Amino acid sequence: MNSNKLVEIDILKSVGIFFVIYVHLPVFFSDIQTVPYAQSAIPLGLSCFFFTSSYTLSKYNNFSDDNKIETFLIKRAKRIYPLYWTAIISYIIIFGFLKIKADTNNLSTIGITDYIAIMMGAHELSLDFPPVPYLWYIGAILFFYVLYVLIIKYANSEFDILRNSLLIFLSMHLISFPSSIYMYYPVFIAGIFAGRARALSKFNPYTSKIPTEVTNVFSYIAYSSYAVYLFHGPILSIMETINSYFGLSGYIGLLYLLCVDVPIMFLGCYCIQQVADGKLDIKNLNSWKFGYVEYLSKSLSISEIWKK
Template identity: 25%
Template sequence: MKERLYVLDWIRVFAIFYIIFVWHIDDYSNNIFSNMVTSTLAYICLYVFVFVSSYLLACNYTISKPKEIIAFIKKRAVRVYPLYLLALIMFLMTSQISLKEFLIGAFLLNMILNTSLLTLWFISMIFIFYLLLSVILYNYSLIRTVYISFAFSLLCYILHKTFGLISPKLVYYYPAFFVGIFCAKRLHIDFKWGKSKIIALLSYSTFCMYLFHRIIYWGLLKIYIPDTNAMIVVYLACAGIPALYFVSTGLQAGYDKIVSFSFRVDQKI
């Protein structure tokens, strides 16, 4: 399936806007939005990201040969890792993470070692799910997926309880990952309605928005710090939305051109 699933664009855009323009802005405004409802909604939005990612990949990929597993992992790494590493470097340069956190994050080990990583922990988690997905999609079957899921969850639990390794987040968000695969392979859900050019443009930039929004906030607060928490929220939202959109779109488009050019060169060679 290569058709664009417009409903998922709407869902993804809503989720990313909530996370970066409500939940994370709250970190800069003395947690004025923090309560059980907003916290629960943040977890739901992150669940949505995991679901959408696994759903789309499970829809668009079938793996029938071992070499296709390597190709799948390579393609996901090219898609995700360079931009993630750039964000990680910028987090370090703006003193939002320590050198130790940077090094652990650069090797995508924070989920394995159960260490903290501001915001970007989610990318490390998603990449582990990509590795798992490559195995699940290999000659896919539901029963085999259930066995793999059980073994993965049990291994995470044992390593966490015995050695303090493995972030519990891997297990917390795994159900969304599993359901995304299940829906893609077993259910025929019509996600193709709701076409919107604006939403499609925003959806295109969501990955970079997530990676770089704290960098934009850092820069804006270096320029000006409002007097009240409420005004900080207004300032970061009003200035941050256009700034983040243009920066994210530019970064994503530029990176896509680099990848496309590199692919053409490889094909010629």
């Protein structure tokens, strides 16, 4: 992985994606009706994503001409849209046609106008479009990237950035956006200032003491987090269906979900992200595969012991 990346960013992304999975556990494990502190975990997890997304934008601090703006937005779009569109298709197939679980996003029944809005990521900008529970973050972050350009383009100092951010926030109240836009915009702005001040680097004296093996795990989880966010719905729904078929329920089913299904999902999403980035390393994948086979065998052994 990139040795220049801040481990603090990887930790925050890892925490964020685990909060997302934690909150959605009742969706993929029918024996759980609710999870404790879900209402707190949702904003905490997504705040980690919004904060880290804007924190890493600090190197893009010059939008003096249209070419730089175009380059920035195209780079963001190439990073976001291909996997996002693939995820939408997977939702339609898994929930709409195969009906593995209830289609909570209603992606198989909405009209063409709604489809266009969702495919462009504009569904989160208007109350007129149907909500997309698992994917709404994409529409919000795309919107914030555009706002970031406006904020930085007309700013020559930290004060200008603060002024522009406040003016945009006030202007947003002239239009009816979903509440999540207003809620996470300040988090996104906080990430901008933190990134420019390199605030997370101040934790380096502490994070540098974390063993390399642990930071590598955070690095892989963080790298996979975007794909996990997009595909955890279809993947875990399929796995939960398979688990139910084999009678894995109760504590054993939950143990299997957490110790086997979730790691498989992360491995699969890591590969998906590698393919999307055009850098799937077969040798690296083999090391993952053999390491995971050993881990899987241990997990299955624990499951058998638990049954006894």
